[in-house]
Amino acid sequence: MSDTVMDKGFFAPKGGSKIMEWLFTTDHKRIGMLYLWAILIFFSVGVCLGLALRLELFAPGPTIMTQQAFNAIFTLHGVVMIFLVVIPSIPAAFGNIFLPLQLGAEDVAFPRLNMFSFWLYIVGGGIALTSLFTAGGAPDTGWTFYVPFSSISTTNVSVAVLGVFVLGFSSILTGLNFIVTIHRMRAEGMTWLRMPLFPWALYATAWIQVLATPILSITVLLIAIERLLGMGIFDPARGGDPLLYQHLFWIYSHPAVYIMILPAMGVISDIIPVFCRKPIFGYKTIIGSSLAIAFAGSLVWAHHMFVSGMSDTAVMVFSFLTFIVAVPSAVKVFNWLSTMYKGSIRPEPPLIFALGFIFLFAMGGITGLVLGSAGTDMHVHDTYFVVGHFHFVIFGGTGMGLFASMHYWFPKIYGRMYNKRIATWSAIIIIAGINGLYFPMYLLGLAGMPRRYYDYLPQYTDLHQLSTYGSWITAMGLVLMFWNLWHGRKHGRVVGKNPWGAATLEWTLPSPPPTHNFDEDPIVTHGPYHYDGLIPEEDAVNESEGDK
Amino acid sequence: MYPQIFSAAKDVDRAFLIILGFSVFILVVVTIAMLWFLWRYNVKRSPVAADIRGNFWAEVIWTVLPTIIVLGLFWTGWSSFKAMRTIPDGAMEVLVEGRMWSWKFTYANGKTSQELYAPVDTPLRLKLSSRDVIHSFYVPAMRVKWDLVPGMDTEVWIQSDTVGEYDIFCAEYCGLKHADMITLLKVLPAEDFQAWLDGSAETEGDEILRGLALMEEYGCFDCHTMDGTDDVAPPLNGIAGKERLIILPDGAKRTIKADSHYIKTSIMDPGAELVDGWDDEMPPYEGDLSDEDANVIVNYLLGKDESGKPFKALEHPGLHFAKVEGCLKCHTTDGTTTGRAPSFKGLYGSTITVRKDNKEKMLTADEEYIRQSIKHSTKWVAEGYVDSMPPYDDLNEETIEGLISFIKSLGGKD
Known part of the structure; x- marks a missing residue:
């Protein structure tokens, strides 16, 4: 461990109030760091809520909380995790920090708009949390806010949906900013086909954010109008249609799943070649599949509604499209595996997290086929099977993608390295824990256990207990991982510019990168996975440690 | 897998096996390949990486092949769905009503029950409706689930090939006691069912x-x-x-x-x-x-009738209506309160404060008040409670009389 005085890069104080210079910064790296910290804080809140739910479900009947509390907590867990953690996670935090760096730009296209997006995020999150403590109490509708229940619930639904409305604008503006940045700010020689896959994934994501999020905003606005002005848009008693709400909600919320997963896929596509010392297999196919997912993913929303009472023809069409969207995801997995084939693999922690992503995402993805198939969905829809499915995809997928990003870019951000052995162990514990936590849910769902149940029949007890044990293992893995990173920030071994030997532009900068990014505008002459002449600095470290 | 008693759901179970079998196969292949590559091409065994940037034919194969397979899987799933949705002609009709947080089943002869009785080997056409919010009728043993949407008529069919009792769940989140919205499907031999149906x-x-x-x-x-x-x-x-x-x-x-x-x-x-x-x-x-x-x-x-046969339950007949109509999910009969509605115990004849059109008013809970509250629940909301009860203006006179008489039997601070 070295205490050499390091160049603090963009962390260096500018003089003046430290709080003010961070809160009102327009530096994309600082904004990204603000997002990252905020997201991690909300993430720990969401994790604690999830653990409380699992504890309540440890035994049938009341265990640690009342029925109303349970309903409010699963609603809150969903709202916090989806709107405050997963949707912004990788794009807002790592996208902000590394998109301009990977493109060779000095910042995003609209730095002040970027800061405004962050503030909308904080204000929106604040409003959503305010709904807990003000009139009526915490919303108990589930994060889906299905009408007519959300119209008649006496809890504070209006305030919560206002929070979601504001958060939506944060997402739209960030997407807009990224699209313009990618179109206009690429360095000389950075052609579209020399762009790393992470910006490509952000590009596909940004289009969904810009096109789909307004529909969410309109929908929550309609809920507010229905609740506050008493207009019957969705309420059948006043001539409205509850299914209209479900369509509008899922037209956003299904593409939102791809907002969540595409950036993680981008990160994984960037990480795997680096640690295999081999160009990505099928670069153009991966780009194509990202765009195909973004496009086809916008046409499958009603697969959440197979048993809602919509027409059987609609069920057939949406089931068909759902199966089609499975193909590009599968293609990506095959390309990642082929990248490993005949590589020279360094099993560093970011790669372990990335492979964890592939395994857990596959665990979740394949059960998507069961849910997308109309006949089988009729049985497992709205059961624990679905809960297991989306937690594997979102926590196992996006979550692991986020952790992989944190371990991959950590040395770039802090100029130090965490303890790699502990990092690898934490990855393995988390992967094991996630399986223990969510695999029993598949079995519960197949046995007919409905979701959002405070209480359950005795035949489901064993599997619920297994799942709760799994939640404890997962929590231990998370604590270990975060502690290791926290410790590494200040006390880790100092590393150079390019510890992993990566070929994208951010690794040509000092760590941490300076405020103005590049001293000279970079000129790009080759693709992002061109490793000739780049030897990972970590190789020497690993070798000397191996000698010990 | 979980026991299955519905002939039309055989295809669904087959679809489960095919899709899950295929999925597990892919998962195992991907995982083994990943771990094998991780070991085989570790830097120790493979110091230099090969320069492979892609392979056109490999990519064509793993795009086209999965496409064909998933289309096959789609068709398997869709055809099993179709069988579940094709209701045979002449199926016996039963009306299924859901409301927070109980079920009511009404048979052709007007008999009602809280549990669904069905004769074995007979198709039932269930006509689903909801009184308040969206619920979902779910029988895991049948692989059947369908939503009850207020203001919309939906239907689904079931047929059991085995006598027995099976769980019925509400599968669409419907508020506080969603988890309590469970009941039983009682499949009886045909003659027992008929006897039950006729037994008035x-x-x-x-x-x-x-x-x-x-x-x-x-x-x-x-x-x-x-x-x-x-x-x-x-x-x-x-x-x-x-x-x-x-x-x-x-x-x-x-x-x-x-x-x-x-x-x-x-x-x-x-x-x-x-x-x-x-x-x-x-x-x-x-x-x-x-x-x-x-x-x-x-x-x-x-607790016996004249012929010495025991009553099913020694209870006030109005209690039967109160159970079937779901009153007791919010109202208690022992003077405690669920926080959502006043208890029936001691209600009749008591003086209560109600809100009507935002104006407070004192009144005595007499027969007329109880009748109006059942039929037009939003009109007179007792102080301290929110207006969350759906109106029951479609109940027949006998049921309302029964309910009033039941509430009277519990009442009377005189």
């Missing part, structure tokens, strides 16, 4: 009502209670078959079982077999009460 709860209810009315008429409840508490006389609920230590007029003590003879004697000539510990205060009803009426009371207390 009304005649049974009539006898109970008559017994109750007679006891009220003759003032039995002035001294006896029916809830186990002592008044000036011993409580009468659950008396059938109880051992009693009685004192004969000569002072001798004897233990006997409370049978019809004993109960009748106690009514007609209470002093003849006095329960130990109580004073001989009750007047003899001999001559006052006809023999026939006495028998009705005895039968009521013993």
